[in-house]
Amino acid sequence: MSESLFFFLASLTLLCALMVVISKNPVHSVLFLIITFFTISGHYILLNAQFLAAVNIIVYAGAIMVLFLFVIMFLNMSKESEKEVKTSTLSKIAGTIAGGLLFVVMIAALKDTEIAGYNAETYDSQIGMVESLGVVLFTEYLLPFELASVLFLVAMVGAVMLGKKETGEQHF
Amino acid sequence: MESVDLLYKGIYILVIFGITLLIATYSTYFERKIAAFIQDRVGPNRAGPAGLLQPLADAGKLFFKEDFIPAKSSKALFIIGPGIAMLVATMSSAVIPFGDMLIVGGRELFLQAIEVNIGVLYIFGVVSLGVYGLMIGGWASNNKFSLLGAIRAASQNISYELAMGLSLIAVLMLSGSLSLRDIAEQQAGFNWNIWYQPLGFIIFLVCAFAETNRTPFDLPESEAELIGGYHTEYGSMKLGMYLFAEYINIFVVSAVMATLYFGAYNFPFMAELQVWLTNVTESAVTANNIVTLLGVGVMFLKIFLFIFFFMWVRWTLPRFRYDQLMKLGWQILIPLAILNIILTGGGILLKDYLF
Incomplete structure (x- = not known):
């Protein structure tokens, strides 16, 4: 199933x-x-x-x-003024070859990899639940967790800085 | 899962679906009646006794109108739009516990469609998807006013989701669980969350108005500026679906508020009543079933009170201006919600310290 x-x-x-x-x-x-x-x-x-x-x-x-x-x-909104994007035949061929090559490399790389198995007896089915995730985040990975929050704060401050009114600029 | 359980769940989900649609249908009737009462009019009174068949007449009218799709619109999306609005609206009632537990023939039947340990997150996820129906419909209409309505809806919903989520966090800090059934069970008797979270409730209530696009925050469809907002180009039952989805959303958000803040199916002296009934009927099962059914009644009473409140506000308050709406969301509600989280955390620590 x-x-x-x-x-x-x-x-x-x-x-x-x-x-x-x-x-x-x-x-x-x-x-x-x-x-x-x-x-x-x-x-x-x-x-x-x-x-x-x-x-x-x-x-x-x-x-x-x-x-x-x-x-x-x-x-x-300005659909009419937009021109049809034209791709030249040369770049289409180049794209196909590059994409195909990447595909071959991926298959070659993944062909022999071993998928990490799991032990059915020791496997904890509750590992993805909220409680276990919270415990892990606040004990084992506390530092990365807090650092990520600092990163978000910095990003937020940056966004506010970018969106701030400049002196003399008209907003309405 | 046993097939009997599966069957029970299937029937239960169908019943809840039917009740949701029924309540949404009659919400349209009561909206008109309440509007009439507030404005000192009579209201609909022609179809059936006291106008009770009015919703059916409306639906019949909408079905028989011309189903119009504007030229140069994106046809598939134009049709999908109201469908998504309706689908998302009916999805969220799945995790709400409408009652405690019935015991029938030794089998415990929980009056909740699905019990997941992420119930609150499920509701929040579904609510955040609600805006797609409006956006897709508004954009697909190929009309500037529709597009403006859709864009207003999107920015309004995103802005108020933040404050809504932050006000929910305070409740989660108190309950320590994301499961709506756990939250409901913790509010046994008269130990409702509203006594601990009055500020959080007010923030949640305001956000609920904004998320369901109800007056005073119905800017996506403000008829004075945008003709009809995102559903300007819609007619017949597609328009009906949009309007219907709004009423279903009101029902669901009322149920969520009743569950999170007003004790769900709990009512005062519930445990005492159960003990007394057990002594009178000399059967714990009967007593439990009677109390559970009373609890379901109480839950729906709370939901109806909230729906009435939504309508009362609609005919009382004027619409906000758009900049006022954004200012309220970002500059007042979000700081207040954060303050509420800090106060709640402090309160929990203080309680641990003192007792």
Whole structure:
């Protein structure tokens, strides 16, 4: 059951991720990216990491992608003046070759890797739950956790600095 | 999971779905009646006794109107938009505990569709998705006013989600659990969270108004400036879906507020009543079932009071200006929510220190 579910989710993820790149319309791309985030959250749930799944939805699908959509909707307002992007045949061929080479290298690299297995007897199925995650974050990884919060604070201060009114500038 | 449990869950989910739709339907009727009462009018009174069939008449009218899709609009997204709004609105009632536990034939039946240990995060995630229906519909209409409405909806929802999340954190600090059932159980009797979190509740309430796009924060559809906002181009049942989703959102957010702050299905002297009933009926099972059913009634009473409050405010307060809305969200509610977190943390530490 969960294996077929995994294959379904994985193929859906790949399909939507491809559609993000292929779609001509940027709004469609963003919507496919949102679906991709949902399918990735589905993978997290299959791995019994419910907290990660919920936070992925809240932060990425719920906040960041709304801002993406927001910005792209603004850009799209001047659709008529926008010219069709033309790609020359030469760059298309070059892109195909480069992409194909990367694909070959990836397959060659991944072919012989051993997937880290797990011991079914010692495996803790509760490892992805909120409680165990909180305990680990506040004991073992306390310093990285606090440093990340400092990083966020710096980013926030930077954003406020960029968005601040300059003297003499008109805002309304 | 046993097939009997699965069957029970399936029936329960269908019943909750039906109740949600029924309440949303009659919310439209009561909105008009309450508006009429506040404005000293009669309100709808033609369809059926006291106008009770008015929602059906409205739905019939919407179904038979021309289903219009504007030229040069993005057709698929134009149709998907109201669908997403409706889907997301009906999703969040899944984790709300509408009652405690019924015992039928020795089987414990919890009156909650799914019990997850991330219930609060689930609600929060679904709420944050609610804006997509509005944004997609507004953009797909290919109309400047629709787009402006959609953009207003997006920025408003993102701004108020922050304050909402911060006010929730204080509740989570008290309860120490993300499961809505745990939070409900901790408020047994009259030990409701509102006594500990009055400031948090007020912040949450204001954010709930903004998240459901209700007056005084209904700027995405403010008809004086934007014709009809994001649903300007919509007609027939697609418009009906948008309006309906708003009422479902009100119901769900009322249920969430009742669960988080007003003790969910708990009512004063609940435990005493159960003991007394056990003595009278000489059966712990019957007593438990009676108290649980009373609890469900109390829960819905609380929800109806909140829905009434939403309507009362709509016909009392004028709409905010957009800069006032942003100022309230970012400069007043978020600092207040952070202050609330600090006060709650201090209170918890002080309680540990003193007792």
